[in-house]
Amino acid sequence: MIVSGIKRLLLGAVPLVTLLLVWQGAALLLDSSNFPSVQQVFVSLHTHLFAGDMLHHLLVTLLRVLLSFTIAMLLGVLIGIMMGAFPRLNQAGDSLLVIALNVPALVTIMLCYVWFGLVEAAAIAAVAINKIPTVVVMVREGARVVDQDLLDVAKVFQVSPLRYFFKVYLPQLYPFIMASARSGLSLIWKIVLVVELLGRSDGVGFQLGTYFQFFDISSILAYTLAFAAIILVIEGLIMRPLDRFIARGGYHGQS
């Protein structure tokens, strides 16, 4: 068990180490301030982390990510279930959904800032609005293929509405919700950075914008690295255990 764990860890580390080595080699070859070495980036990371205010900006961005992620997931799952369960609602909302999917994130962000002002609520709303349509699409697909046979079991045995929803209906959607959460997290934090770049005075996006003006690539990469590390931790501590929970009993959704 431990040996296989170590093997898995080593296997995962190989591409990462290779990337770092190639990066370091290229930086040495190019010898340009626009292409800092691995060492320079880590020094910058250390400085920002312990002497600068990186932690504050990371925390602010993380809060925005979590808030907009939660709102997007809740609304997206709700609308997705409704559209999957009620064909008429789906017909009525489908063209709207296609439009929402294709409106550029940048446009939504600009409109939110113009209409609601450069405030926190506008930033969160802009991110959530960008993500909701993709959650709706994935959950709707799940709601369309729920196993009617299992729902019939609950109906015949007169299972209460709450237990019907949480024990029979919703578990069939978990794989779809999980897939949209996974893709959502990576998409949302990228959108949050744009939102911060355009209209906030703190957060990783704001900092990246500032460092871009000074062509401080080391700091840009240090911030990117730090936030990617946070997402990796979320993936390891929340997403993977959730995956295991959903796959209990070997259920991976309707094929």
Next chain:
Amino acid sequence: MVSLDIALQSKFYANSPDKVLGPLSFSVSAGEFVALVGPSGAGKTTLLNMIAALQSSAPGEIKFNGRPLMGKPGCKIGYIFQQPRLMPWLTVADNLRLVKPDIHESDIGAILAKVGLEGKSLLYPKHLSGGMQRRVSIARAFLTEPDLLLLDEPFVSLDAPNADNLRSLLSELWVEQKPTVIFVTHDLNEAIQLADRILFLSAAPGMVILDQPVAIARPRLPDDSRLQRWKTDLLCDYSGLLEGVLSGPGLKSVSGGK
């Protein structure tokens, strides 16, 4: 226990001009074990689903203790489906709790012991064999002490010894709780072994072509010579029964029963 009166004029498949059932009319007394035997496509499962209020009713009526069915199950129903239909994400114990949330741990242990699944309560369905999953579905159906038990070919595709064991188990549990039973099967031997009465259905659209009481004293074992003799006599009288056709020398005395 519940009595049933069924009088359906016709039932069509959704979005199809094909008639699947009717006219169809029969009654089931409270506590009676009735088997429905008929060829594939005779609408047996459709009929069970209509009784369970899983499919919309057709012109005509289904009455529970004289009261018409109004869109939801008319009494406490247990249904053993052709497939076990256990929730894959719930353990055996949680599958049972789903239909009876207030059940005690000891009662779960007791019912599982009764169906031969002692110590399996924490396993997920994927860890059980097909026969074991069916045992869980039998336990689930009897757990609620149903007034009406519907069975849709529950032992199909099981090996013979396993199916025999489960038939005995079903028989024991029925004797213990005495629900009214409607049992759909293709297997005439199975029907003779278990039922008080057998209703033979025609090919689609399903109609009752023969209503035959099984006047053989219980217990009835699978290798009981009385069952074989009864079957042979019946098929001599009505040779086309299993194809859903009422034909043969017995046709002359059909009103008298066997």
